[in-house]
Amino acid sequence: MSQRFSGSDRYVATDDLQMAVNAAATLQRPLLIKGEPGTGKTMLAEEVAKALDMPLLSWHIKSTTKAQQGLYEYDAVSRLRDSQLGDEKVHEIRHYIKKGMLWQAFESEVPVVLLIDEIDKADIEFPNDLLVELDKMLFSVYETGQIIQAKHRPIIIITSNNEKELPDAFLRRCFFHYINFPDNTTMKKIVEVHYPGLQKQLLSAALETFFELRDVPGLRKKPSTSELIDWIKLLLADEISPEILQGKSIKEAIPPLYGALLKNEQDVHMLQKLAFMMRREG
Numbered sequence: 085m086s087q088r089f090s091g092s093d094r095y096v097a098t099d100d101l102q103m104a105v106n107a108a109a110t111l112q113r114p115l116l117i118k119g120e121p122g123t124g125k126t127m128l129a130e131e132v133a134k135a136l137d138m139p140l141l142s143w144h145i146k147s148t149t150k151a152q153q154g155l156y157e158y159d160a161v162s163r164l165r166d167s168q169l170g171d172e173k174v175h176e177i178r179h180y181i182k183k184g185m186l187w188q189a190f191e192s193e194v195p196v197v198l199l200i201d202e203i204d205k206a207d208i209e210f211p212n213d214l215l216v217e218l219d220k221m222l223f224s225v226y227e228t229g230q231i232i233q234a235k236h237r238p239i240i241i242i243t244s245n246n247e248k249e250l251p252d253a254f255l256r257r258c259f260f261h262y263i264n265f266p267d268n269t270t271m272k273k274i275v276e277v278h279y280p281g282l283q284k285q286l287l288s289a290a291l292e293t294f295f296e297l298r299d300v301p302g303l304r305k306k307p308s309t310s311e312l313i314d315w316i317k318l319l320l321a322d323e324i325s326p327e328i329l330q331g332k333s334i335k336e337a338i339p340p341l342y343g344a345l346l347k348n349e350q351d352v353h354m355l356q357k358l359a360f361m362m363r364r365e366g
Contacts, residue, residue, distance in 0.1 A: 087136050095124065095131035096266075096273045104261035105132055111259055114200075114218055114240035116250075119263030122308025125243040129199035132239065139192065141238075142199045143185035145206050151213030154184040154200075155223050155232075177227050186217060190234040198238040204247040211254035219257055266309060268295065278313050279320070289329035290316055296334045297345060302354060307345040315344040336362050 089105040091097035097105075105128075108115035117125045133140035143154055159180045167174045183191075189198045203211060217223045221234035242258065244250065266274060268291060275287060294315070298306045307315075318324075318341045328340060338355050339345065346352050 089132050089135055092131045092135045094277055095127060096270060096277060097128070097131075098270065101128070101261060101263065104259060108259035109239055112237055114242050114258045116242045116244065116255070116258035116260045117263060118244045118246055118260070120265055120306070120308055121245050122310040123263045123265060124309060125263060126199065126201055129197055129201075129241040129243075132241065133197040136197070136239075138239070139194065139196045140199065141185050141189050141192075141196050142201060144201045145203055145210070147205050147207075149206050149210070151206075151210050152184075154186045154214065155217065156184050156187055156225060157182045158227050181225065181227065186214075186223070187232055189238040190221065190232050192235065192238075195236040196238045198240045200240065200242045202245060203242050204244040204250065208248060208251070212251050215253060215257065265298075271309070271312070274309060275313065275316060279316060282316070282320075283326070285326040286319065286324075286329075287316075289326040290319060293329050293334065293339050294345070297339065300334060300355065300358075303351050305347050305351060307347075311345050311347075315341060318344055334358075 088102075089097070089109075090102055104117075105115060117128060119125055129142070130140060132138075158177075159182060163174055163177070163180045173179045185198065185200075189196050218240065221237055222231060224231050271291060271294075272287065275282065275291070290312075294307060294312050297303075319329075322341065324340055334355065337359055338352070342352065342355075346355070
């Protein structure tokens with residue numbers, strides 16, 4: 085890779101993250117990105133593709149996704165139906181082979197960024213089933229006897245929310261990076277990317293409330309970066325003043341428009357109870 089990734093106008097990448105992207109590209113290994121949901125793992129692939137002026141192919145993994153689908157799928161049912169209808173194309177098996185994301189990445193005339201998103205959602209054997217293909221950059225099509233080999237090695241970015249452990253054999257083939265939750269300084273930069281010119285007093289008050297909320301012990305789901313961005317959008321739309329946020333801790337009053345930050349009733353009830361107890365003691 086001749087170009088190096090250094091973040092973008094829309095994405096604040098720490099020095100460690102920039103190093104990880106460039107190191108994985110230099111080693112020609114998949115980059116495995118872990119981190120809390122909402123820390124920009126998926127968006128990283130989009131921004132790497134834009135910054136390096138490369139096409140992006142995205143393979144979003146579900147619990148039912150099989151590794152074979154990333155290579156190709158053979159539609160035997162359609163072929164049987166067409167044979168019953170006397171369709172001439174049944175004699176060409178290639179008409180019934182649907183190319184997966186890896187095949188599309190391998191046959192691309194230009195290098196691409198391939199995102200394999202939320203790999204930990206799939207079956208535990210899923211990563212191991214892709215070991216050879218990601219290592220050798222080739223696979224065979226059983227039905228036609230074709231060998232599909234990558235014209236250009238793609239930049240592969242794999243994300244995981246740590247829902248389950250990944251196999252050691254798979255981990256050995258990746259360059260790993262964990263996106264730490266942004267500190268106050270980094271978070272300010274992230275917010276300013278989304279809301280340039282945001283009133284400094286409002287930004288400081290919002291961040292103070294946000295980080296205080298994340299520090300509440302026993303919270304089932306801590307609010308993420310993306311939820312903070314949504315919350316600030318609502319604060320601006322409703323013209324909430326910094327004064328409303330300042331001077332009151334989370335333990336004294338639940339923040340306005342909290343539905344953007346808290347996503348389950350247990351956390352809401354816990355904060356309401358905490359605020360009630362603090363007011364009564366006060």
